[in-house]
Amino acid sequence: MTPSVSARTFRVGIVGCGAISRNHLEAFGSLANVRIVGVCDIDLDRARATAESWDVPNAVSTVGELLDLGVDIISVCTPHPTHEEVVLQAAAAGVHVLCEKPISTDLPSAERMTAACADAGVKLGVLFQRRFWPGAQRIRKAIDDGTLGRPVMGQCSVMLHREPEYYSKDAWRGTWANDGGGVLMTQAIHYIDLLQWFMGDIAEVYGRINSYKHGAHIEVEDSATAVLTFxxxxMATLEASTAVSPSLGVQIRITGETGASASLTEFPEGSDGRLDLWAVGETISTEAVHPAGVRPNVDLASINGQLIPHHTSQVRDFVAALENGTEPAITGEDATKALRILLAVYESSRTGVPVRFAAVEPPDITGRHSAPEAPAVQLTSRTAAAR
Ligand SMILES: NC(=O)c1ccc[n+]([C@@H]2O[C@H](COP(=O)([O-])OP(=O)(O)OC[C@H]3O[C@@H](n4cnc5c(N)ncnc54)[C@H](O)[C@@H]3O)[C@@H](O)[C@H]2O)c1
Structure with a gap:
């Protein structure tokens, strides 16, 4: 008898056995209709140790060997510049792919990856597990059901702490060639994704980057600011840094066309984003953003460990999409939107001018056909010069 679609078991292979692989092993391992059949790492000893710890039957050192095990899904947990090669290999073999963020570090590469998966008829999902926070889902719902309505203003503050050793422990971190960027590419990308998920398509980006604390040992930025127009x-503002000590965590605040606002805080880093401000109609509820006694600087293993439930939600969504023949919650195209915004911050910082992607669609959120123009002002002191 042919098994029903829902009775199918998906064979999974995990590529890259470093820090985040535990989240994928836990997440896939928790699903009844999945079997992790192999792990792969260019460091074969690391792959073997992972296989032994997680009771996975095969440990290999190349993606080709993993594909030869007859996998249905490949989960990509390797450094940023390797994502494309692994995804293209999987697509060529007709295997579905769930890839860690960022999809890639440049747009042509991200486009090649999405095109290869579309041409091969395989699904491509990209990890942005924070979209599965209940708090983030509640903001999305409040936008859709009219409680907030269409967002008019947003704020995204990603003020984190990293020790210099974070960058020095892995050779690929902190370089343009290998990391592809700093705080924007590696940390803030999650929250830029949330911001654009809430606020819609980007029209213009003006930004600045700098390196205040880690400049002596990294090439990339440790800090950034930007003004975004959708x-x-x-409109929204963005600030991001890994030069903050102690960490202030992350906050995202959205104000909608109804005037209502909601704010989400992740503090300490890695904990569930919680709604700490809900200002609707005549009522406002708040809770302390930085509760006393909470340790602000958290190590990487605890941050990643706390994210496992949300990795699990996204992995479950991905497997369900394969079962049902639907699209996963976050596709390659979706994941490219946050990449496009942060790359524009780099470009704007380099050129000193905004990056314009699109015009504001008339009528814009103000109900007018153009934003109000400010009167011209004099920006130098002629009075002083005339004296
Ligand atoms: N979603 C999240 O919250 C989250 C958190 C941390 C890291 N990440 C992402 O996960 C990815 C991996 O990060 P990490 O911190 O686990 O890195 P890591 O350096 O700890 O681990 C990467 C592993 O990949 C292996 N590797 C490198 N190239 C390979 C290749 N071509 N084939 C097979 N194995 C290869 C390395 O030997 C290493 O064991 C990155 O894209 C990172 O941004 C996501």
Missing amino acids: TSGA
Whole structure:
């Protein structure tokens, strides 16, 4: 008898056995209709140790060997510049791929990856597990059901702490060639994704980057600011840093066209984003953003460990999409949107001018056909010069 679609078991292979692989092993391992059949790492000893710890039957050192095990899904947990090669190999073998963020570090590469998966008829999902926070889902719902309505203003503050050793322990971290960027590419990308998920398509980005604390040992930025304009006419500010000590965590605040606002805080880093401000109608509820006694600087293993439930939600969604023949919650195209925004911050910082992607769609969120123009002002002191 042919098994029903829901009775199918998916064979999974995990590529890259470093820090985040535990989240994938736990997440896939928790699903009844999945069997992890192999792990792969260019460091074969690491792959073997992982296989032994997690009771996975095969440990290999190349993606080709993993594909030869007859996998249905490959989960990509390797450094940023290797994502494309692994995804293209999987697509060529007709295997579905769930890839860690960032999809890639440049747009042509991200486009090649999405095109290869589409051409091969395989699904490509990209990890942005914070979209599965209940708090983030509640903001998305409040936008859709009119409680907030269309966002008009947003704020995204990613003020984190990293020790210099974070960058020095792995050769690929902190370089343009291998990491592809600093705080924007590695940490803030999660929250830029949330911001654009809430606020819609990007129209313009003006930004600055700098390196205040880690400049002596990394090439990339440890800090960034940006002003973002969306095609709806909505505006947002972004600040991001790994030079903050102690860490202030992350906050995202959205104000909608109804005037209502909601704010989400992740503090300490890795904990569930919780709604700490909900200001709707005549009522406002708040809770302390930095509760006393909470340790602000958290080590990487605890950050990653706390994210496992949300990795599990996204992995479950991905497997369900394969079962049902639907699209996963976060596709390659979706994941490219956050990449496009942060790359524009780099470009704007380099050129000193905004990057314009699209015009604000008329009528914009103000209900007018153009944003209000400010009167011209004099920016130098002629009075002083005339004296
Ligand atoms: N979603 C999240 O919250 C989250 C958190 C941490 C890391 N990440 C992402 O996960 C990815 C991996 O990060 P990490 O911190 O686990 O890195 P890591 O350096 O700890 O581990 C990477 C592993 O990949 C192996 N590797 C390198 N190239 C390979 C190749 N071509 N084939 C097979 N194995 C290869 C390395 O030997 C290493 O064991 C990155 O994209 C990172 O941004 C995501």
